[in-house]
Amino acid sequence: MTHSSLPPDDDALLPLDAVRERPAPVAVPPARGVPESAETLPVARVAVDTPLPHLDRPFDYLVPASMDADAAPGTRVRVRFAGKLVDGFLLERAEASEHTGKLARLERIVSPERVLTPEIALLARAVADRYAGTLADVLRLAVPPRHARVEAETRDEPHDRAREEAGEEGRGEPGPWADYPDGESFLAALAEGRSPRAVWTALPGTGQRGPGWPEAVAVAVRETLRGGRGALVVVPDGKDVALADAALSAVLGPGAHVALTSDLGPAERYRRWLRVVRGRVSAVVGTRAAAFAPVRDLGLAVIWDDGDDLHAERLAPYPHAREILALRAHHGRAGLLIGGYARTAESTRLVATGWAGPIAAARETVRERAPRVRPAGEDSELARDEAARAARLPSLAWRVLRAGLETGPVLVQVPRRGYLPALACQSCRATARCGSCGGPLALRGGHAAPYCRWCGRIAGDWRCRACGTARMRAQVVGARRTAEELGRAFPSVPVRTSGKEGVLAEIGAARALVVATPGAEPVAEGGYAAAVLLDGWALLGRPDLRVAEETLRRWMNAAALLRPRAELVVLADSSVLAVQALLRWDPVTHAERELAERTELRFPPAVRIATLTGSPAAVREMLGEVALPEGAQVLGPVPVDTPRGDQVRERAMVRVSQAGGSALAAALKGAVGVRSARKSPEVVRVCIDPLDVI
Template sequence: MSSGDERDGGRGEGAPPEQLALIRESVRKAEVPRAKPRTWRGAALAKELPVARVLVDKGVLHLDRYFDYAVPEELDAEAQPGVRVRVRFGAGRGRVRDGRREGGGLIDGFLVERVAETDYSGPLAALAQVVSPEPVLSEELLGLARAVADRYAGSLADVLQLAVPPRSARAEQRPSPAPLPPPAVPEVGSWARYEHGGAFLEALASGGSPRAVWNALPGGEWSEEIARVVGATLASGRGALVVLPDGRAVARVDAALTALLGQGRHAVLTADAGPEKRYREWLAVRRGSVRAVVGTRAAMFAPVRDLGLVVLWDDGDDSHSEPHAPQPHAREVLLLRAAQDKCGFLLGSWSCTVEAAQLVETGWARPLVASREQVRGAAPLVRTVGDGDLARDEAARAARLPTLAWQAVRDGLRQGPVLVQVPRRGYVPRMACANCRAPARCRHCSGPLEGQEGVDALKCGWCGQEEAAWHCPECGGFRLRAQVVGARRTAEELGRAFPAVPVRTSGREHVLDTVPGAPALVVSTPGAEPVAEGGYAAALLLDGWAMLGRPDLRAGEDALRRWIAAAALVRPQGAGGTVVVVAEPTLRPVQALVRWDPVGHAVRELSERAELGFPPVSRMAAVSGPPEGVAAFLGAVELPGEAEVLGPVPLPVTAVRGARRVGAPPVGERWERALIRVPPGRGAALAAALKAAQAARMARGGVGGEVAVRVRVDPPDIG
């Protein structure tokens, strides 16, 4: 851990350089030059500060600026900075700060500031309406949103759509509770298991701003440990923000905070709460009635007063990456907040991402880890089954369950529940030719053919058409084999193998939160593993090659993270806990799991990526679209001199069951993608260049046959 106050004397200079650059740039953009006063045709204007600068809710890059409007006298009292307003946009009623007029009709917006003068030469339109006198956009939130927009080459209006929830009039009318006094400093508790754990809590309680990357010990204590660091921050009179990957994790931390601090000290922000309740909780935070927030991805923008600590759990989880423009990642947003507010920072996980390792290597954060003795005492025994073992194992060839795994299940069921992790949901998600192993593809759209429960015909995973007479175009064979067996099929096989044992499944359609401690088989997809009372007696991690074999830079890191997340739910080795992973034991992620050393794996990955110039050491952006659109964009963008363009290369069609994934090409349309890479310290320049090029193309409105392209900074998949 490290204290921001000690490192930079309270000036924030110890923050990552790119984070500071974005904050300073957002401040510079807010400094708008003044010009001589102008008049307005209509009713009487406000006597003081008659000009309102408004950010209109049009998330297009070429309109990513403020508009000036006149403030009528009757709206003077309510038209204060931060409120929602409605304005007439276009047709001579509003204006763009460079004089261009676009759009039309009444649209929503935020009143950013009131000024005495405007530099617009023509008459200004008046504010049409103050939607609510509730100030929802503070200067701090506006600065954060601008920094996020600049980092991800997006528009400020798009970021504010993510940051400020939709209005609920009934929620605004309800008064928020009075703030509670700071609680007592909590005991160190299980933080004593970590080197410098007690010092971290002490620094927070005394008003310091330590920054740490926390490698949590396996088990269920992590939620209580997060509650204790929040309690220590509240005891110092400051606020705290915790962002978690899903509602199940939020519920655990919510329960831990309530048990430690009591009711009324924290707000819960999740989409499951419904729009009115969520907005009511958000308002309580904005008004200062509540100083602590626990929530999922959208809570990363929560307007916590006097922010003293931001916490992110499991930053490698895909759910922390926002699918809507400009697609920010919660980790990067919280890093910006830590730099802007000079507050504490805690990045925790059972595993360790390469980005987390980079924060430690650069000295911006310090490691918060347990000793090897503590790790060995808390982790289960991990055993491996490799390809050589499977080839010699008759039981594995017949039933897909190696003898070692069979014995682990049998022994584990004598003591309690056994977890079985399967990489894919469904029945038989992927099929291949039994002779040449070529993937079975649909004749209509080239999508993957899947097996169906109780049906002989195959079905395409993309277009949904059935295939009853498949043959291999490579070798002419007619026999099929399963590439990956899904969770339902695995549950069916295990049910036959252990007929007297109940079998439960947990996956996308139905995710279990907890299971009893009685003997049972629990088949789960990664990320959906329920918590067992007293911990699992054993766990099987099947088909490891399916996760390790993905053509993705993060394949090994993601596989290790998912394995450790499942194994962390198993009892310690001293209590008989055993994990069997079916994967080649010589591979680096498998060895890291056996040694329970995710930090060492992340450090080695970071070193290799530094040599190859891959993220996070370099900054990267993806430009995707039809070939002519990508070529036109690359020809027009003014990239930094150090930028390197990789590609473009064809993109595979990845639409699923008729619905297009974010960033994926439409079914049947050929797309390409180019990657643009810049060295460390040039990410802000790359984002600015991409944003300017996209804004210019949008301003032209597709004139000259231009084709739209998609730009994403820090793409999660560059495989």
């Protein structure tokens, strides 16, 4: 596999070693009446933990002679800043300072542990610049909080032998990669220490050991360790971490890697993270925060299912794990593997620009492994059952469920969680809303009273404002109500639910009805015997730029859990492009069409977009002050719906070409810094390349 040496985002991935012009350094004069400074490299450049954007730069401090031994780059320090003691990271030591005035001294070395490696420090700076954020915000995401007790534990742990032992052995079996024409060449490149970049369209199907993708990822990690380099795997949630963790343990052996998830607890997470930063292990698997894991000599970064919104950080500056790993792979000369059953437009663009190569199985292999997809509403089915046009579960779905239950568990995917999450008037079909705050009404159970989803008020005396009717009907049916109805239809079959209230990781091979929301489908031992994808209109009808891509991704993730050639029914119009892609099991063509349409309409990822959200006055003020790059197009501002409707918010969108992305981020960051310096009372939220642009 050959790849271009240039990244896809033009100036968005500039070399990290580019240094800004600085004035000539000024020698540090000796201080009087205070403890002596360190004889060599007496100046410490510190990244101070401050939320103020206009102070997003390193500050110089003197290193006292008593701290000389422990004041190493990457350590945590305490410094006096604006009259207060604050935390910070020591970035580097220098002989002289550019500051012409008197320098303050380091107050304390919090710990001699070097928790911030040079690679992660440079990566954090690049992520902050790309997303118009501050270094302090990114470092909070990259470095977990300190636990002194964990640091004090014994350091005489065995060093990583997985990389050395892997190099001593011959090349292992390709495993699942043997099903892909380019699979073995990809593994060979990793084993030879090269850095291939690929977008991998994984084969569907579940065997006795579960889905095939965790084993494939583990084999790629094994070959990377054989090549003498480290590996990092990022997956959407804890359920996927458990699958990848088990596969890595089986392929690499126990203790050769660590899993990093938020549910470990702060102490255990920090303990495992220290093993990585100390070089005890060279392989890591985790959720989005693991993208910053300080793996030494990174040779391969893997992200699974990059279209999942869980990969997008909820905290400022809102980076996406895919972009973090792309930055890291490009600047660190590491390999990158973007895998999934479906394809995003962003990963398709990487292939189209030549920055990454595709890995996909032959069509004959896909047909053998994919389920048999049947859309509801075919002419033959309508001729047999006219009522199927209006039925939520047509006769085809009932037949498939009944036949599947004879040989094993069956899956029913429901887009909405809860019981009845949306209600309407029985007579006029108007949405039922709370008389107090105007929020939508819902039901928690069959014998519960309707309540407001915004304020929680019980609406026992509700009447429709339009026609005065006191009766309601279901507007949307949730997963728990669906499970209740299926339980009545199949009284002898156990019904299991998996969703926000409780996610099942796996189930056995015995017959069962599994009702799950998208993303919460448990893995069935040996695969599901059949599946039904309900309420396709609810997924396809959302006002979202990515609605077709996201719907296909959710459908394919569920369908991939079936046995090869098992029957799957999708309740959606067969003329919809996403349904056609599912019928043919062809996510690549669908993604290429999505990318072409977005390029024509100037939507991401063909362009870079930034959103500015805040009060109407603040957004307009910032738009009037910011110096946008040439060719930038401002759309809006327009009103934004708030969760309770009690705050007036507006959002403006700024659109530029890919080449102008870095200039746009720099301009917006400068404008935010100006507002911060003059202490503007209202905050404008800046988000670069947001997932929701409509």
